[in-house]
Structures are given as C-alpha cells and as structure tokens.
Amino acid sequence: MSFYEFLNNHGIDYSQEQEASGGVVLSIKKEDLLACCEILKTDRLFNYDMLLSVTGMDCRTHFEILYDLYSTRSHSRLSLKIKTDRVNPNVESLYSLYSSADWHERECFDLLGIEFVNHPNLERILLPKDWIGHPLRKDYNQEDERLCWNKR
Amino acid sequence: MIKALIAKLFSYFSLPHILVGFVWVVFKFAVIAAIMVVVVLMLVLMERRVLAVLTIRKGPNRVGPNGLLQTIADAIKLLFKEDIVPTGADRVLFTLAPVLFFAPVLVVYGLIPFAEGRAGIDSSCSLLLLLAVSSVGILGLVSAGWASNNKYSMLGSMRSVAQGISYELPLVIAALGVVLLSGSMSLNEIVLAQKNILDWYILPSGIGFFIFLTCTLAELNRCPFDLPEAESELVGGYNTEYSGMKFALFFLAEYALLFAYSAVIATLFFGGYTSPFGVYAMGFIPYLKKIVFVEQFFWLMLKTFVIVYLIMWIRATLPRLRADQLMSFSWKFLLPLSFLNLILLALLKYYLG
Amino acid sequence: MQIIISALDYVYNWARSNSVWPLTFATSCCGIEMICTSASKYDIARFGSEVFRPSPRQADLIITAGTITHKMAPALVRLYEQMPEPKYVIAMGACTVTGGMYENDSYSVVRGVDRLIPVDVYLPGCPPRPEALLDAVIQLQKKMRTETLLDRKKYIEAHKPRVKMPEGDSELLLPCDEIEIVRWGV
Ligand code: SF4
Numbered sequence: 001m002s003f004y005e006f007l008n009n010h011g012i013d014y015s016q017e018q019e020a021s022g023g024v025v026l027s028i029k030k031e032d033l034l035a036c037c038e039i040l041k042t043d044r045l046f047n048y049d050m051l052l053s054v055t056g057m058d059c060r061t062h063f064e065i066l067y068d069l070y071s072t073r074s075h076s077r078l079s080l081k082i083k084t085d086r087v088n089p090n091v092e093s094l095y096s097l098y099s100s101a102d103w104h105e106r107e108c109f110d111l112l113g114i115e116f117v118n119h120p121n122l123e124r125i126l127l128p129k130d131w132i133g134h135p136l137r138k139d140y141n142q143e144d145e146r147l148c149w150n151k152r
Numbered sequence: 153m154i155k156a157l158i159a160k161l162f163s164y165f166s167l168p169h170i171l172v173g174f175v176w177v178v179f180k181f182a183v184i185a186a187i188m189v190v191v192v193l194m195l196v197l198m199e200r201r202v203l204a205v206l207t208i209r210k211g212p213n214r215v216g217p218n219g220l221l222q223t224i225a226d227a228i229k230l231l232f233k234e235d236i237v238p239t240g241a242d243r244v245l246f247t248l249a250p251v252l253f254f255a256p257v258l259v260v261y262g263l264i265p266f267a268e269g270r271a272g273i274d275s276s277c278s279l280l281l282l283l284a285v286s287s288v289g290i291l292g293l294v295s296a297g298w299a300s301n302n303k304y305s306m307l308g309s310m311r312s313v314a315q316g317i318s319y320e321l322p323l324v325i326a327a328l329g330v331v332l333l334s335g336s337m338s339l340n341e342i343v344l345a346q347k348n349i350l351d352w353y354i355l356p357s358g359i360g361f362f363i364f365l366t367c368t369l370a371e372l373n374r375c376p377f378d379l380p381e382a383e384s385e386l387v388g389g390y391n392t393e394y395s396g397m398k399f400a401l402f403f404l405a406e407y408a409l410l411f412a413y414s415a416v417i418a419t420l421f422f423g424g425y426t427s428p429f430g431v432y433a434m435g436f437i438p439y440l441k442k443i444v445f446v447e448q449f450f451w452l453m454l455k456t457f458v459i460v461y462l463i464m465w466i467r468a469t470l471p472r473l474r475a476d477q478l479m480s481f482s483w484k485f486l487l488p489l490s491f492l493n494l495i496l497l498a499l500l501k502y503y504l505g
Numbered sequence: 506m507q508i509i510i511s512a513l514d515y516v517y518n519w520a521r522s523n524s525v526w527p528l529t530f531a532t533s534c535c536g537i538e539m540i541c542t543s544a545s546k547y548d549i550a551r552f553g554s555e556v557f558r559p560s561p562r563q564a565d566l567i568i569t570a571g572t573i574t575h576k577m578a579p580a581l582v583r584l585y586e587q588m589p590e591p592k593y594v595i596a597m598g599a600c601t602v603t604g605g606m607y608e609n610d611s612y613s614v615v616r617g618v619d620r621l622i623p624v625d626v627y628l629p630g631c632p633p634r635p636e637a638l639l640d641a642v643i644q645l646q647k648k649m650r651t652e653t654l655l656d657r658k659k660y661i662e663a664h665k666p667r668v669k670m671p672e673g674d675s676e677l678l679l680p681c682d683e684i685e686i687v688r689w690g691v
Contacts, residue, residue, distance in 0.1 A: 127613065128576050128676035135612045142612055146677050147575070200550065209548040212555075215523045222553050228520035229565070234589035236562060383529070388560035395562035395589045 003046065012036050025066075025079040033067075033082055034092045040069065040078070041097055047073045051094060054104035056112040058138045063089050063114055084114065093119040111136040184261045192407045196223045198457075199407075199464055206468040230403075233396035238301060241393065245299035250394070250401035253292025257405050259285045260412045265340045266452060267425050267445035277337040282416065283324055286371070289409065290316040293380065293390045296402075300393035308389025311475065312380035315370055318482040319377075323367035325490040329360040329497045330420045339419055346423040348430030354421040356500055359493040361421045363486055365462075368413045370482070372406070375467040379475055411460065418455035425452040514653045521565065521591065522649040525642065526556045528564035530584065533571035535598035535632045547635040552642055561587040566645070568638070572600040574613045578621055578678045582666050585622045590661060593649070595641050596624040599631040606631065621678065622666050 003024070007014055012035070014026045028036055040048040052068035067080040084091055093116035094101040105116045106125040113134035116122055124131060132144045158179065159172050197212070197220065204211025213219040237246055263282045265271040275281060290313055297309025330353050331337055334345040346352050354361045370377040373389075381389030391402050418424060425448035434440040434447045473481070531539055543549045543557065558564045561584045573581055585592070596618050599605030604616035618624060625648060628641040652660065668678045 126576065130675045130677060131575075140612070146679060147612075200555070204548070204550055208545040210551050211548075212553045213551050215553060219551075219553075222523070225520040225523040225553065226556075228516065229524045232517055232521065233565075234591075236587075236589050383559040388558070388563070391563075392560045393562055399563050 006043070006046070007036075010035075010039050012039075024077075025081055027081045027083075030082045030084055030091060033080065034094070034097070036080065037067070037069070037094055037097050046078075047071050048078055049073070051098035051100045051104070052077075054094075054101060054108055056108040056114055056136070058112060058136060060138055062086055063112060065091060065108065065114065067094070088115075089113065090115040090117055092117050095119055110134070113137065181258065181262060185258060188258070188261055188408050188411075189404070191411050192404050193223045193227070195407045195411055195460065196226070196403075198460070202461065202464045203468050206465065227400065230396055230400040235396040235398065236393075238393050240301040242299040242301070245295050246393075247398070249292050249296035249299055250398045250405070251292070252295060253289050254401055254405040254408075256285045256288040256292075257408045257412060260416075261408070263339065264412065264415045264419065265343060265425060267448035268344075269340070270445055271340065274340060275338065278339045279327060279331065279337045279342065279420075282339070283320075283327060286409070286412075287316060287320055289405070292405075296394070297390045300390075302393050304387045305390050305392045308380045308382075308386045308392070311386075312373060312390060315373070315377060315379060315478060318479060319367040319370035319486075322363050322482065322486040322490040323371065325487075325494055326357075326360040326363040326367065327420060329357050329490075329494050332494070332497050332501060333357065339416075339424070343419055343424035343426060347426050349423070349428040352421060352423050352428075357421065357493065357497055359489060360497070361417070363490050363493065364417060364420065365459075366486060367482075368417065369463065369466065370478075372410050372413060372463075374410070374463060376470040376473050377478060378472060379478060382472060410463065411456065414456045414459040414463065415452065417459050418452060422455045422459075424455075425449065427451050510654060517654065518650045518652060522646040524553045524556075525566045525593070525645065525649075526558050526564050527554055527566045527568050528561055528584065528588070529557045529559050530567055530581075531570040532573060532577055533600070535570035535600070538632045538635055539568055539570040539597065539638065542635040542638045547639060549639065549642065552639070552646070554642055561585075562589060564588055565591065566593045566595065568595045568597050569601045569618050570597045572598075572605070572607065573615045573618055573621070575615060575677060576613070578615050578668075579671060579676060581618065582621055582668055582670065582678065585666055590664070592664065593625045593645055594618070594622055595626045595628055595638075595645060597628045597633060597638060597641070599629055602627050602629050619667075621668055623664050 004014075007026075012028060012032050014028050016024065016026055037048075040046055048069035048071045050070040050072055052070050053066075055066045055068075057064045057066070063084045063086060065082050065084065067082075069078045069080065070076075071078075082091065089112075091114060093105055095105065095116075095118065102119075102121070103125060105119055106122060108114050109116060109119075109122050110124045110126050111134055123129065127135070133140055133142075135142075158175055159169070162169060162172050162175075200222070201211040201219075203209075211219065212222040215221045215225050237243055259273075260282055262273050263271060263275075263278045263285075265274070271278070273281075293312045293316075294309045297305040297307075297312075300306075330342060333353055333356060334342045336342060336345070342353075369375075373380045379389075380386075381391065386392070391399055394402060427447070428451070432444050432447050434444045531537075541547065543555050549555050554566070561567075565588070567585060567588065569581065585594070596602050600607065600614065601618045604611070604614055607614035608616060615621065619627075626641045626645050628637055630637055633641075671677055671679070
C-alpha cells in the first residue's frame with residue numbers, strides 16, 4: 001500500500017508540495033492535523049514516531065506551520081504543512097502525541113504568537129516573560145520603551 | 153635529640169616538665185603540617201604540568217623559573233580575595249566545614265610512617281585509626297553542602313556521602329587482606345614485613361591493590377569518580393559557594409588527602425619507606441649510617457609520587473561515570489571482588505605460610 | 506609607609522595577575538574560540554589561566570564570549586555580582602563590544618555588554634582568534650600590575666554593574682540612571 005493510498009483510505013485531504021530533500025511535504029487541513037499525526041504515528045507500516053521540529057512562518061496573508069516527522073523504523077522523513085489565519089491563529093497542539101512538541105510549540109508561540117490549543121504550558125521560552133509582541137511577525141515593530149538601549 | 157632540647161628549654165624556663173610530652177607531639181604535628189603544605193604546593197603544580205603534558209600542552213610556564221611559582225601565586229591571590237558568605241547560609245557551619253574537612257587529613261599524615269620509627273603517632277592499630285579518621289572528612293563535605301544553602305552544593309554533598317560510604321567497604325576489606333598477610337595493624341610493622349621487592353604485598357594481593365586504588369579514587373572524589381564536584385552537572389558541587397581562603401582550604405585538603413592516600417598505598421603494597429633492594433645505600437657509609445632515615449624518606453617519596461602520577465594519569469584518561477554506574481560498580485563488582493581477594497589471601501597464607 | 510605599600514602591591518599584583526581564573530561562561534560562537542584557546546595549540550595554561558572555574562565564587566575574570574541577549578542579560582549581571590572582588594571583564598567578540606552584526610535591527614541582542622557591566626578589555630573580532638584572546642589576557646595582566654591597594658575604593662566604585670535588576674515578574678533589565686559610570690584604569 002502506498003503512502004498516498006493510505007492517507008486516502010483514512011479520508012485525509014492532502015496536496016503534495018515540492019519534494020524536499022529526503023522526504024515529502026504534504027499540505028493538509030488544519031482540522032485534520034491531530035488525526036493525521038495519530039494514524040501516522042500508530043500505523044505499523046509508516047510509524048512516524050518522532051517529531052523533529054515545529055517551524056512557523058509568516059507568509060503575510062497567513063501563517064504556515066511545518067511539522068517534520070521522522071520514522072525510526074523506516075528512516076524516512078515526512079513534512080506536514082498547515083495554514084492558519086493571521087488574526088487569532090490557533091492550531092491543535094501535538095503534545096499529546098509527541099512530547100518533543102512541548103518546547104517547539106512554545107518557541108513558535110513565543111516568536112509568532114500562534115496559539116496551540118491544549119498545550120500544557122504555553123508561555124514564552126526564548127524571550128523574557130514580559131516581552132511585548134511577537135518579533136518574527138512581519139509587521140512587528142519594537143514599541144517597548146524599556147528597550148531604549150537597543151538604539152545606539 | 154629535639155625532644156631533649158625541648159626538655160632542656162623547659163627546665164631553663166622552669167616550666168612544668170609534664171608539658172614536654174605534649175609540646176613534643178605538637179612539634180611533630182607542626183613539622184608534618186609544614187611538610188603537607190609544601191607537598192600540596194608541589195602537587196598542584198605537578199598536576200597542572202602532568203595534565204598539560206598528557207594533553208600535549210605546555211602548562212604554566214610564565215611565573216618564576218619555568219612556572220615553578222605558579223601555585224604560590226595562586227595561593228597568595230586566594231588569600232587576598234574577597235571572602236563571601238551567602239546571606240542564606242549558616243554562618244557557623246559554613247566557616248567550620250573546611251576545617252572539618254581539613255583536620256582529619258592532618259591526623260592521617262600523623263599516622264603515616266615516613267621513616268623507621270618516625271611517625272607522628274606510632275600506634276599498634278594505626279591502620280584501623282587511619283581508615284576510621286579518613287572517613288570523618290566526609291562530615292566536612294556534608295556540612296559544607298548543607299550550610300551553603302544551595303541546591304547544587306547539597307546535591308554534591310549528598311553524592312559524596314553516598315559515594316564515600318559505598319566505597320569505604322571494599323577499601324577496608326582490601327586493606328584487611330594486607331593485615332591478614334602481615335598479621336599486624338601497625339603500619340610500621342606492615343612496612344617492616346616487606347623488606348625487599350619480592351616481599352611487596354602487591355605480589356600476593358594484586359587484586360587488593362586494584363580495589364584499593366579504585367576506592368581511593370572514589371574517596372578522593374577524583375576522576376573518574378568526581379561526581380560530587382561534577383562541573384558540567386553541579387556547578388562546583390559542595391564548594392560552589394566557597395570563595396577565597398575557605399575554598400583554598402578545601403583545595404589544600406583535597407590534594408593533601410591525595411598525597412596521604414598515595415603514601416598509604418605505597419605503605420601497604422609497595423613496602424613503604426624500605427628500599428626495594430633490601431639494603432640501604434647509606435647503611436654502608438659509616439658517617440651517614442645515623443641519618444639513614446633520609447634515604448628511607450626518599451624511597452617513600454619516590455613510591456608515593458609514582459602512585460600520584462598514576463592517579464593523575466587516570467584523571468587525564470577516563471571520563472566521568474554516571475551516578476548509578478558508580479553505585480553498581482561498587483556494590484556489585486568491587487565488594488564481591490574484595491571478599492574473593494580476602495578468601496584467596498587467607499588460603500594463600502594458610503597453605504604457603 | 507609608601508615603601509611597604511608598594512612592596513605589598515608588587516607581591517599582590519604579581520600573584521593575582523599570574524593566576525587569573527576565568528569563569529566558564531560562553532553563550533555562542535565565540536565560546537568555541539575560547540575553548541580552543543585552552544586546548545593544546547594555543548594553551549592559555551601558560552599564563553596560569555587554564556583553571557576555568559564553574560562557580561563564579563572562585564573566578565577572577567569573566568570572559569563574555571558570545572552574544573548577550575536580553576534574556577541572558579540578568580543571568581550575566583547576576584554572575585558578575587556573585588564574583589568576589591577583585592573581578593575583571595573581557596568583552597570578547599564584536600557582539601559583546603557593540604552588538605556586532607546584530608547592531609542594526611535585532612530585537613533581542615544587547616548592544617555591547619558595557620551597558621550592563623564595566624568592561625576592562627575590549628576584544629573585537631567575529632570571532633577573535635585564540636591569539637587575540639591570549640593578547641587580551643596579557644593586556645589584562647598589564648592592567649592589573651598598574652593597580653595599587655590604595656585605589657581599592659575607587660576600584661569598587663568603578664566595578665559596579667550599570668543596571669537595575671528587574672523587579673517582580675519582569676525579566677527585562679533596565680538601564681539605571683542613578684549609577685554614575687566611573688571610568689578607571691589604563
Ligand atoms: S562576535 Fe561573532 S563569533 Fe562572537 S558571538 Fe558574536 S557573532 Fe559569534
């Protein structure tokens with residue numbers, strides 16, 4: 001059974017993007033994410049049991065989040081890509097499946113302000129706790145007057 | 153000779169004569185302490201140079217002739233450094249801890265026979281006393297960890313207790329093998345029983361030597377057993393909060409203990425102050441016969457420094473163990489091995505005399 | 506009196522300038538050069554400085570090797586304050602001298618550690634070569650030898666951190682206007 005058939009059988013909409021080196025990038029719908037990861041993780045054949053990274057991107061009109069999965073059984077990679085709105089961005093957290101999602105999602109929240117629903121401890125990880133704004137957003141302006149000494 | 157001099161001085165100043173014995177002991181310990189400080193200054197430099205050579209570096213070579221004064225510079229600097237006592241710390245215990253760690257070391261030095269009949273305390277059970285006293289030092293580490301009110305110090309001292317206790321047992325049992333062979337607990341008699349290289353106790357009790365050396369490394373908190381001050385895990389272990397002179401005292405005691413343990417190993421397994429050839433070169437020369445103890449001292453130093461070098465070599469070679477590996481190594485491997493060693497030695501003694 | 510003090514000064518300066526124990530503190534790429542300096546090819550041990558102390562209580566020198574971000578700044582200032590007097594700072598790398606390649610529009614990097622703590626030797630370069638770090642250590646030793654015990658008060662005045670520690674929940678350091686910056690030394 002090929003990979004795509006497998007996804008079709010489970011009723012998951014996907015569209016394939018360009019091949020990344022050593023793996024496939026699939027765009028899926030935001031709502032399908034948790035279900036998709038669950039079947040990919042538990043399936044005996046594919047068994048993507050490791051989450052390598054969670055990366056957020058600001059594409060001006062929307063945010064994209066890229067999940068890199070890795071299978072320690074077949075040594076193959078798979079990237080899942082989802083889109084979310086700019087206003088009030090939120091995704092289901094993968095923490096229940098992969099515990100490595102914890103810090104990656106916190107970083108994503110910290111720098112882009114994407115809210116991960118059901119994350120156990122969603123707070124800033126790289127920046128000071130009382131930082132204002134999310135600096136990797138394209139429209140970020142440093143307005144915090146406490147950072148006056150960033151000016152030379 | 154010196155005792156007579158002290159007695160004469162006492163009668164000259166018409167002081168009570170009972171005090172002479174007391175002053176004599178104090179004098180002996182003062183000499184030992186002086187030896188100790190000099191030895192430690194040398195050892196620290198030696199360690200830095202040996203480590204440098206083993207990692208293909210130069211080592212300290214800017215201070216004084218060829219870097220010989222490096223440790224003296226360090227000592228003076230530590231003396232002048234600000235002495236911090238953290239606000240949350242227990243002031244009394246915090247100050248007392250280095251002393252508690254240091255004092256037993258001094259006693260250990262007193263017990264080692266440096267030459268024939270020249271030990272600070274010449275007791276008939278000096279080995280037992282030595283093993284007992286040297287484990288008191290752990291108390292100093294515990295109180296250091298507790299008094300600093302710092303989680304890293306506390307963890308470090310907890311580790312040192314666990315390590316100290318579990319390695320004490322194989323150490324004592326390995327030493328028991330030597331006692332069995334020589335039939336005496338006095339270090340002096342143990343030395344006298346191994347008068348030349350063929351009598352050295354390392355030959356029958358090689359396993360005992362291995363166990364003793366390993367446990368010594370653990371007792372000294374040196375690599376590969378330096379978990380109590382593991383820099384990458386626990387900042388500085390029990391001495392995290394110590395600065396200036398107090399830290400220097402810890403440093404001093406540690407190196408002094410290293411030397412003391414090496415001397416004990418030399419005494420137990422390599423014939424201590426006796427010459428490996430069975431005779432002393434100085435014994436043949438009429439005028440030097442009286443100061444044959446100088447040669448005996450030389451032999452002890454030679455053997456001790458070889459063992460110190462061995463320990464430094466081990467430090468440069470082996471990585472640190474994990475805490476659970478450390479424990480299982482002691483309880484599951486060293487302890488049974490030391491019992492086996494004891495039984496073997498008993499059989500050996502019984503059948504071969 | 507003068508003679509005694511200058512003799513004391515000589516011994517004291519000789520001792521401490523020859524045993525500068527750095528703190529193990531490296532925050533990014535410059536740290537690798539610092540490690541390299543203590544390895545066999547360059548060997549900082551020749552100057553008696555190979556004793557990298559893990560605990561600030563025993564260190565004399567902090568080499569700020571690498572970028573200092575706003576998140577790291579409180580930790581740096583705390584470490585600096587925990588070091589016993591006399592203490593010295595080498596700002597290693599362009600990042601800690603001026604902000605380096607993050608100077609223009611980075612949101613997170615402190616533009617030079619001299620805004621946080623007083624710096625004794627500036628060492629530019631991105632990263633500076635190990636020889637340069639050795640040179641910085643030698644310059645620092647030279648600087649130490651010019652000091653005298655009489656100036657101790659002034660020294661302590663000049664070696665205060667230049668920021669307010671954050672209060673409450675805040676983690677951001679603020680520049681402190683009340684602290685007067687004393688420039689001192691050669
Ligand atoms: S100065 Fe350059 S090498 Fe050093 S930390 Fe900054 S970016 Fe890295």
